Amino acid sequence: MAQPANRPVFAPWNDPAEKPLIRFQNVTKKFGEFVAIDDLTLDIFRREFFALLGPSGCGKTTLMRMLAGFEAPTSGTILLDGVDIAPIPPNKRATNMMFQSYALFPHLTVWDNIAFGLKRSDMPKDRIPARVEEMLRLVRLEKFAKRKPHQISGGQRQRVALARSLAKAPKLLLLDEPLGALDKKLRQDTQFELMDIQEKTGTTFVIVTHDQEEAMTVASRVAVMDHGKMIQVDTPDRIYESPNSVYVADFIGDVNIVEGAARPNGDKYAIAWAEGQPEIAATSADTIAPGTKVHFAIRPEKVAIASERPEGRANVIEGTVSDIAYLGNISTYKVEVAGGRMIKAQVANERRLARRDITWDDKVWLSFTDTAGIVLQQ
Amino acid sequence: MNRRFSWFNATSLTLGFVFLYLPMIILIIFSFNSSKLVTVWAGFSTKWYGELLGNKAFLDAAWVTLKVAVLSSTLATVLGTMAAYVLVRAGRFAGRTLFSGMIYAPLVMPEVITGLAMLLLFISIGMDRGVSTIVLAHTTFTMCYVSVVVSSRLVTFDKSLEEAALDLGCTPFDAFRSVTLPIIAPAVISGWLLAFTLSLDDLVIASFAAGPSSTTLPMKIFSSVRLGVSPEINALSTLMIGIVTVGVITASLVSKRSIARQRAEEQAAARA
Amino acid sequence: MNLRRLVLIATPYLWLVVFFLVPFVIVFKIALSDYAISIPPYTPTLDLSAGWEGIKSFFGALDFENFTFLASDALYWKAYLSSLQIAAISTVITLLVGYPIAYGMAQASDEWRPTLMMLVILPFWTSFLIRVYSWIGILSNEGFLNQFLLWLGIIDTPLTILNTNAAVYVGIVYTYLPFMVLPIYSALEKLDGSLIEAAEDLGCSRAQAFWLITLPLSKPGVIAGCFLVFIPALGEFVIPSILGGSSTLMIGKVLFEEFFSNRDWPVASAVAVVLLLILIVPIILFQRNEQKQREANQ
Helix, strand or coil: CCCCCCCCCCCHHHCCCCCCCEEEEEEEEEECCEEEEEEEEEEECCCCEEEEECCCCCCHHHHHHHHHCCCCCCEEEEEECCEECCCCCHHHCCEEEECCCCCCCCCCCHHHHHHHHHHCCCCCHHHHHHHHHHHHHHCCCHHHCCCCHHHCCHHHHHHHHHHHHHCCCCCEEEEECCCCCCCHHHHHHHHHHHHHHHHHHCCEEEEEECCHHHHHHHCCEEEEEECCEEEEEECHHHHHHCCCCHHHHHHCCCCEEEEEEEEEECCEEEEECCCCCCCEEECCCCCCCCCEEEEEEECHHHCEEECCCCCCCCEEEEEEEEEEEECCCEEEEEEECHHHCEEEEEEECCCCCCCCCCCCCCEEEEEECCCCCEEECC | CCCCCCHHHHHHHHHHHHHHHHHHHHHHHHCCECCCCCCCCCCECCHHHHHHHHCHHHHHHHHHHHHHHHHHHHHHHHHHHHHHHHHHHCCCCCCHHHHHHHHHHHHHCCHHHHHHHHHHHHHHCCCCCCHHHHHHHHHHHHHHHHHHHHHHHHHCCCHHHHHHHHHCCCCHHHHHHHHHHHHHHHHHHHHHHHHHHHHHHCCHHHHHHCCCCCCCHHHHHHHHHCCCCCHHHHHHHHHHHHHHHHHHHHHHHHHHHHHHHHHHHHHHHHHC | CCHHHHHHHHHHHHHHHHHHHHHHHHHHHHHCCEECCCCCCEECCCCHHHHHHHHHHHHHCCCCHHHHHHHHCHHHHHHHHHHHHHHHHHHHHHHHHHHHHHHHHHHCCCCCHHHHHHHHHHHHHCCHHHHHHCCHHHHCCCCHHHHHHHHHCCCCCCCCCCCCHHHHHHHHHHHHHHHHHHHHHHHHHHCCHHHHHHHHHCCCCHHHHHHHHHHHHCHHHHHHHHHHHHHHHHCCCHHHHHCCCCCCCCHHHHHHHHHHCCCCHHHHHHHHHHHHHHHHHHHHHHHHHHHHHHHHHC
């Protein structure tokens, strides 16, 4: 999440003195034989906007439902503010959830939906209207208070659901695919609105999503999950630029992955990837034993393409253009290199109607620096 | 709906189904009672079945009932399917509201009124009452059930299939016969079954429409039931319950299997 | 308009006009006629051969005498009131019995539901008469219920249930239970489970969530079920004749006896016309509920 320059960087996960709001300790959840969550340990901090990202069935929704109290862990403990929440039923937890389907009560008006939780809290009756009005203002729905859920648009319903779950000022707000039902344009607008509201209310948000772009946009930290395990928990930029595994690199954004054997070469590594081709020069923070099988991952936008052989680049690979995808702002070239491998290169279309000198079946040179890619051992 | 197994649900389901089935189970058990006293068990016997099968009045009534049911449900299926097609597909025509009113009214009409009205009609046009009048009366009230069943299927039926048939050169009648009818066939069959059971079951309308010479099985059962419980009726009830149970279970297994086969074929196609 | 379309529309249309609409017109006409010891046992009869004069004298002889008779004879209006009361009470009992069953079905697992559904529908296919009859052996003085209660020691003399209104309630609840369970079940089954979770998440206990969410949202099913029980129960003939006693007054039974035992066709017709008028109100309400449901589903 972008931070204004005059504010200290928000990174409680780097501060050993900071106590986490939520702590998962060796949590396992099984449904019969199926292991949904596999010995998972995780801290989430106050005021975080934490995204759980993964394909369907990876356990992210189960994790969230355990926080809400709809599922109990098979083993391990979940602490909220240092207290084990296992014995607390959902209706007594200081968490609220925004459901994927919104779960707005169809027989109640927008106003009554938002007031629903407040009426069941210890808030004095006379203070409820003021709180409801405040929530309606927050999501800009003052005019729709008397409507029923089926009389408002999808985007408005989404905001009612948000207001309803925020009304009780929970310690923790859980959002299950909150924008999944909205079309792309509305989704992008709403993402910024969500971030804005999160900042205004200071609530800790945990969001479940399968949309990596959404996770990258809104979250302070992203957790990439697969088969009930955490693969990587990190800030969006580190997830993108320094993935810890082929899985994460492949899951987030577009990537070229080249298999090869690495050997140390000075302070760098050289990766042999195809017979008769120059080795790829790359750097790595890890030490890699000579001869280790590795994956070299590089993002397409970090690969340059040229019809003349470029000078002074650390890596240059020759190939033939096999496909071109024009996407408006960028163009992606699929280039066939030695051994029939495909490498994608992305070029920003900076000028309108630029003469594109590269076309199908052209011989081209791909090039990138030795720090552009990343060497992955798993 | 979220599923949570609870003792409350298990108990209410158990009690509910005990309530629904216990009376019939008792009936079946006591049809094998050797005593004439129907509430005291005196040993196993199948003699009441023998007596039942030797009772000519019951057999005659059963034969009349079956004849009426087959004739009226077949006629009702033809008329009801036509009516459903008119309701769903014929668009606007003069008197459409009256037509749909006449389709739905018999569903909520007390049988005594329908029966009375029918009888008065037959008398005013001087028709002799007998099997034919029962068939006419049953056809009229069961065709409405058929048309409700068939039209609910027609409503969900993709109209573009018919349009495609027309586009490919079918006449409207061809399109109906070769496209619509095969697709709505399950609904037409269940409509027929429904009409058939309603006709088998009907006491009140048949009592009005029947003449002195034609007695249906429900009428016969009713007149002997008014005198109290009899082991012969228990035996007859057991036979009827048995036939229905076998029929319904077979039907549900057949439809289950055809659904399963369709699903398997779809999966196979998806893999291919 | 082509000939085929005409035939398609006209066949079921004419059938219904001849065998449904015309009979009702006859019922109305006879309700306005007078009783006579003749064949047919009422006057006037329409004499078309007398031409216009015949039609005039025919209409001149029609009157509302039978209806004033119905109003003046306590038997009839008591029978109407008692029918309404019996139908209403049995509807409420059916609801109380049927709702938990429908709720249990809706909460059952996916593999169980088709079986439960079939178990509810199966009695509907078996003979109505037999289902009513099966209660005689249970409810009579020497019946199984009394035997059971005596054995338990709860009572020491048999209860008289058969041939009372209580037996009629049992009969109606028993035979019409599927009509109550099915619409409620279909309403509950459609209910989105996340609504209940949302209510719990917002601080409801399970009981509160049921009361505030499940019950209001199953209301259309409850209303439909109640009408599906109430409307046929009102004109019920078989159940009061078999399970009810001589003191059980239900209008369907009165009509049947008026016609077959007293052979008073005009009064029987008038009874039918009034019953129809009473039924129109719940039928219209039922149709409106269904209409609302259809619109809500779109």
